Amino acid sequence: MSNQVVISKFGESKEAYSIDILKQLIREANSLDDITKAKRYICSYFILCSNPHGVFMWRPDIKNFEHIPMKNISMLICLITKTFFKQSNSEQIPTKIKFNIAKWFIYDNSSTCVATCDSAKQRIYKI
Template structure:
């Protein structure tokens, strides 16, 4: 079984069901393992299992599995929590 196959076989829980704390390193691994745009689904599902948008006040709610509760993060602070991850595909 290849790394790509094992990554795709992972089941990502829904928002609020994660048992482990959010890991930027795991998100980076999922992004870097992507070989095409469609491979980003795992990374998107991982991100969506921890974060959900909030409109008032603007920002996101982050699922904190270690305390089994939500934390509100303002828009201006999101970049401090999740650094930029870049992946480029050439055709």
Template sequence: MTTQAQVIPKFGEQKKAFSIDELKRLIVAAKSISDLDQAKRYLCSYFITCADPHGVFWWDPDSKSLKHVIDKNIGKLIRPITKAFYTQPEQGPSQKTEFNIYKWFMVENTNVCNATCDPHKQRIFRSLTGQLYLNIFPGFLHVLRPISTFESTIHLVVKFIFSHIQEIWCSGDWNLTEYIIKWLAGVAAGRKMYSILYLKSGQGWGKGIITDFIQRSVLGSRHSTCL
């Protein structure tokens, strides 16, 4: 397996901020060309080149998000750190090979992706045609897991929410309640819904309490403004 194939799964997993000093240390410490793999892996765990939209995506551990940087500005983050290596052939003078991390990443690096957004895909994946994709979907606030794994206090809160939907939203109609609960479950699981919920009543009847909860605590404000 090549170095480039190895570094792809590590993109977006770093917990510490990218450090130019650390990248420089890894390059300076390299004793041979093959030793530079560690520096390449470090760099590619934070950055990946993209053809659509054109530029570079940067993983920012502080905000736990991906940021798009146009090519002309990427030099502010990835410096052209160089390292020279010398080999001595059996005859003749020593031969010099110079490595430039910026040139390698922007020109020689073949890991070029297209950006997509899919809650069901992993961060980096390939299509059936072999196209490399970067999934920019930032993730939901909740983690899908069996209902039996939740504490009893959570079950009580969920029961309260379901009761509110049944009594306030649906006027006690269980069939309508079941439909809405399944609809909300589909949204929370990231499925594409082919219908919308339309709520209409006077002010203060409790329409927004459920949608506000889902927006703030389930989906996250990055994915929704209203339901």
């Protein structure tokens, strides 16, 4: 994979989600600011949903969203942790900060949706 990863907005990616790309983005991050690429990558494929409770995953292969129960999300967003050291002006010893992408996505990420349908639109059924 090249160093240039194009990160789409949620539901716009044409490439399948890859845990390996996520791991690489986290591995390449040298600071908490650098971890933004990994956060944006996750958010281009996943969004928390309050009703029904869980996560919607963008699936470019079927050009649709898949609902994943919260208990199953750890299979797709691994508990990948990276430790960063942040230098403080007043202290000589850098502060150790552990970043976990799954915990960030579930607890700190503020993007949430509610699944709705438009009752005025025509229904389409797959048989």
